[in-house]
Amino acid sequence: MSINCIRTLIEEANVTHADKIAIKHDDKTITYGDLLKKVNQVAYYLKELDLPKGSRIGIYSKKGIDQVIAILAILSTDYVLVPLTRLLKAEQVEYIIEDCNIRCIITDRLKLESIEEISFDGHIISYETTHKDIPSFEEIFKYYNKPYSCQVNGHDNAVITYSFGLTGKPKGIVISHRNLIDSARVVSQYLNLEESDVLSGVLIFNLDYGLNQIFCSLYKRATLALHRFILAGDFFNHLINDNVTVIALMPVTITSMFDEAEHKLPSAELLANVKTITSSGGNVTPKMVKNVQKYFPNVNFYSMHGLTEAFRSTYLDPSQINIRPESIGKAIPDVELYVINQEGKECKPREVGELIHRGGYIYKGFWNAPIETAQRYKSIQILKDVINIEGQLRDEIVVATGDYVYKDEEGYFYFVSRRDDMIKTRGFRVSPYEIESVVKKSLPTVDQCAIFSIPNAEIEEEIVMVYSSRSEIPPKEITFELKKHLASYMIPSRIVYKKSLPLVPSDRNKINKEELKNELLDSIN
Structure with missing residues (x-):
């Protein structure tokens, strides 16, 4: 078994923290010991499908403990996870199925109808027992009790994520098992996560930012509290009732949190348990920062910048959030960042250029899309006028992000725009x-x-x-x-x-x- 995979975290947590609550969702909980047992049962069933190594398995369902079990079960096989957010329409799901040739879909009762609309001819598994011809987790948990073991290689494909944007058809980004474990390690480090933490699982699990909440929780043997954001009041109740200490959010959610009239918002004392809030996926405004600090008195607020082609590039240290709230910060550990102009020269302070990401957390490329991959994944030669590469291997790959940024005199980065925008x-x-x-x-x-x-x-x-x-x-x-x-x-x-x-x-x-x-x-x- 590779040490560079999420599977090792599940097995090790079972040895050291079998009785600790791993996941909670509303009034349901599951311990690390029971989590491994159920993951093994589903993984055993998936292997019995006898699909070719590397076959893609989609998850198209609501959020819940079963969904996390399904994610971890696929990652415990030599198959590849393809998360399909429940917000996708039938035709979007059909596009992804065809693009990466999904052979099996794990779903719930509500989404079965959408799958039937597209005449999917692969395997279907439902969480609930719905039809005699469709196997369910309920049946798997009842009948599949044989020992399960697996060998996962860190360099193998683990996940393909798709994000439907504003135009055109998306391309899946291929993420390895090592990418997943590395991202859990680095985030746990710079956020100072602890075993006693309760992480809010409010993000959807279709992209790496959301999935990372699962993996960080496993990495630190913490607890993941799942929640679906609909109303601000329900979200605050989730934070209070689940004793949440760490929250990962999108900027739009931060805005939605404080849309309620002030008398409907909880007091700062009720939210004092929250110690860390992260934000990625958009611009953080001074108003957002002000609201967060008003209602979360003990919080460290991290503004971060991630990529499609790599897990993450920057984070802004909480000590700087009031000084330069619009900055996306500096490079995360094991990453070097450069800003270059059209001639390949390094930009001067406050000169806008393209962000180049070198070092860790770089994904494998776009699925079945050599043109798109070539546009983003470049030889280290792109930095030949910026760094000294004499004597270095010339096949190192960096990411030309397509993000236009600038760097100030103190080395802090500021996002300006996407190239395509x-x-x-x-x-x-x-x-x-x-x-x-x-x-x-x-x-x-x-x-x-x-x-x-x-x-x-x-x-x-x-x-x-x-x-x-x-x-x-x-x-x-x-x-x-x-x-x-x-x-x-x-x-x-x-x-x-x-x-x-x-x-x-x-x-x-x-x-x-x-x-x-x-x-x-x-x-x-």
Whole structure:
């Protein structure tokens, strides 16, 4: 058995902490000893399917203890886990099934209908007993009690994750067993996680940030408390009732937490148990930081920046969150970061360039997508004008992230935009993120804002702002305020008010700019 896999954590926890609660969800709990037993039962059944090594197995279900068992069971075989968030529509699930040839799907009663819509011809396993022809976890737990052992290699494929964005079809990113264990080690280190911690499992488990909560909990023999965020009040009850000490969040969830009237929010004393909050996946605003510190008096707040092609690049030390809240921090342990311009030279302080990630936590590449892989995974030669590679092996791989950032004089990084998001207008390259940040700061009555472009033959692209707020704001007022902070070529030429903005179906943290763009183009045409 490789030491570089999650499976070793489950086995070791069973030896040292068999009676400790590993996972809790509402009124249900499972110990580390029972967790290994059930994981082994499901893994044994999966192996009896006799699928070829490396076969992909999808999980398309609600959050719960059974879902975590399914994840760990697949990782205890030589098959590959493909998480499918329950927010995906049938046609999106069908796309992923075909793209990576999923041979088996583990699901629940509610999602069986969606699977039937796409006429999936592989194996189906349900948590609950639903039909005589569909095996269930209930039956597996009852009848499969034979000893199970496995050999997992750290370099083997472990997970393929997909994220449906705003345009086009996604490509799966391939993650090895070693990637999973390395990410658990490094996060546990810099967050100072302890055995006594209770981690909130509020993130969905379709991407590495969510999955990492499971693996960090296993790594430290801590407890994972599962919860699905629907209402802020229920979420706070989860934190209080489950004695949560560590919370991983998306920025949009931080905003949603404090949407309630102040008298409905719990007192800081009730939340004093929380010691760590992390945020990744978007911009952290000073308002978010202020609210977190007001209601979580003992918290260390970590703002982080992750990649599609590697687990994580940066984190901002909590001591800096009030000094530079908009910074994404510095490199995490075992990572070197460089900012280079189009000529391959290292950028000067505050000069915007592309972020290059060197060192640990780099994933294996995009599934069956050599062009996309070649675009992101580069030879160390890309840094030949930045570092001395004389005498070093020339086949080292780094990640050209496609993220535009800059570094200040003290070495802290600041995110500007994704390469694909940049708008070309009037001969300038404009970051939508930069305009959106100014809107958040200078127009506090705006709830949500999306900046994107539409074609304009005279100036290449025309900048559009679509926003939501309690009531419509005269466009001239918005333009007047933005002109105080932005160059003239960055001012949106079209400003559109909507009561609410559509979100990406598979990621409720992202505004669906593509849908907004199509609506606008349809109205123009």
